[in-house]
Amino acid sequence: MARLVILGAGIAGQTAALQAKTRLSSKHEVVVISPNSKWNWIPSNIWVGVGAMRPEQVTFELAPVYKKTGIYFHQARAVSIHPDGDQSTSNPFVTIEYTNESRKGETEKISYDYLINSTGPKLNFAATKGLGPEFNSLSVCTYDHAAKTFSALNELIQRMKKGEKKTLLIGVGHGNCTCQGAAFEYIFNVEYLLRKNKVRDKANLVWLSNEKELGDFGIGGMHIKRGGYVTHSRIFTESLYTERGISWITQAHVKEAAPGEVFYETLDGAEHSIKNDFAMLLPPFSGVGLKSFNKQGEEITKDLFAANSFMLVDADYSKKNYSDWKSSDWPSIYQNPKYKNIFVAGIAFAPPHAISKPMQSPNGTSIFPTPPRTGMPSGVMARQIALNITDMMEGKADRPTRHASMAKMGAACIASAGANFFKGTAVSMTMYPIIPDFETYPDTGRQLKYTTGEIGLAGHWIKHFLHHAFIYKAKAKPFWRIIPE
Ligand SMILES: Cc1cc2nc3c(=O)[nH]c(=O)nc-3n(C[C@H](O)[C@H](O)[C@H](O)COP(=O)(O)OP(=O)(O)OC[C@H]3O[C@@H](n4cnc5c(N)ncnc54)[C@H](O)[C@@H]3O)c2cc1C
DSSP states (O other): OOOOEEOOOSSSHHHHHHHHHSSSOTTEEEEEEOOOOOOEGGGGHHHHTTSSSSSGGGEHHHHHHHHTTOOOEEEEEEEEETTBBTTTBBSSSEEEEEOOGGGTTEEEEEOEEEEEEEEEEEOGEEEEEETTTTTTOOOOHHHHHHHHHHHHHHHHHHHHHTTEEEEEEESSSSOOOHHHHHHHHHHHHHHHHHHHOOGGGGEEEEOSSSSSTOOOOOTTTOEEEEETTTEEEEHHHHHHHHHHHHHHEEEEEEEEEEEEEEEETTTTTTEEEOOEEEEEEEEOEOOOOOOOOOOOSSOOOOHBOOTOOBOOOOSSSSOOOOOGGGGSSSSSSSBBBOOEEEEGGGBBBBBBOOOOOOOBBTOOHHHHHHOOHHHHHHHHHHHHHHHHHHHHHHHHHHHOOOOOOTTTTEEEEESSOOTTTTTEEEEEEEEOSOOOOOOSTTSSSGGGGGOOOEEEEEHHHHHHHHHHHHHHHHHTTGGGGOOOO
């Protein structure tokens, strides 16, 4: 018997757990450790944030799914990894702390033969003074945050209906944020909702971001072929903002979210502030802060994790100038270089470098997006990792044979721009590869044939369909395996 332990039950963890369980013979165990009793289809939190969905529509209880599929579940957070065991055992194990009511605070050691770390991001609000729902800004990162944000938005709309004018600031709350796509979806959904409520003329809607220019999205922007012309995503995105009367501030590092006012520095080193009545600013991400210890109990966290707490994998982490970056720097099997039975799926792996060009203000402040790891690549890499591990557990391979490099992977991203079955829209983008490859595609870094961008109603229908399809799949309902990542 061998045991696969999966930390985290998000998009990556759930994909890995279901894929592994269906491929392993019954003598092997799949164990999932995750602190939340619920699974959350995070992309639809945007719709919770504008009242188009309720939290119950974007979540479901995990325990019944695991019971049905024969996966062991501990509602707990992983605290530390002991890859060589400790003084009492040579078996590797993780230490967990239960979060469910009946065992809250209890700790336990769970041994593993293979480990997948798919713990996603820590929402690092603390990196910016006053940032976050506990303090002076709002978020849509979790379904709870999104529900709270909608309450604040709805209250504001009621005031606008009485004739009050309001400034709404939406974007990212630190110079090193990622996830601009999610904030982009939110500002367009808010704009749609304001129009629907006939208060658009009462709202000053402002985008605030660390991108060098609109349309960067943390992937260095992209070139799209449209109507015979090659257009940069900056032009496409600027025209969308202009059409909807949304003004924008880019190249900004938020230093403080104070009550009613946000202070930021721009790439030219200047200090600014903007007064607002509503600030939805996404936080920067880091790893969740797992620690690691050797057999003697000495801390070896640096052997497994980068300084930002994301886990080290088979990437080229050597310090290089931007001009020397190569798409081959990116990992393809997501295996920890030191401990070959530890793998990382989804946001939890440490990228070798950014995708957007690093920039600093004259004050030395880094202001550029860190790389996104969106749902589709997170799911694809989780599936490939799970298949590699199951092959090794079943004795069919002695090392990982499948690859899932973001430099050789395409991605589709549908960004909602208003949720309505007849009047809604969404921006549908595809790109290949995700990591630009200037050796193969010297002009734009990507294959133009597969790099596209369109806005329209059909995109909204697809986004809505995907919401149901991915929740269906995560619930392991009949034929779930035919739904791609
Ligand atoms: C608002 C928003 C909208 C988005 N929209 C899109 C979109 O439209 N399309 C798209 O492709 N991507 C979108 N994304 C990105 C997408 O959500 C992520 O790419 C995806 O969730 C990453 O999957 P993951 O499994 O790595 O992390 P997550 O889905 O965050 O899962 C992490 C899991 O680990 C658990 N965990 C945390 N700490 C521990 C611990 N100590 N021990 C054990 N478990 C732990 C968490 O509870 C969770 O279950 C969006 C993100 C946000 C925030």
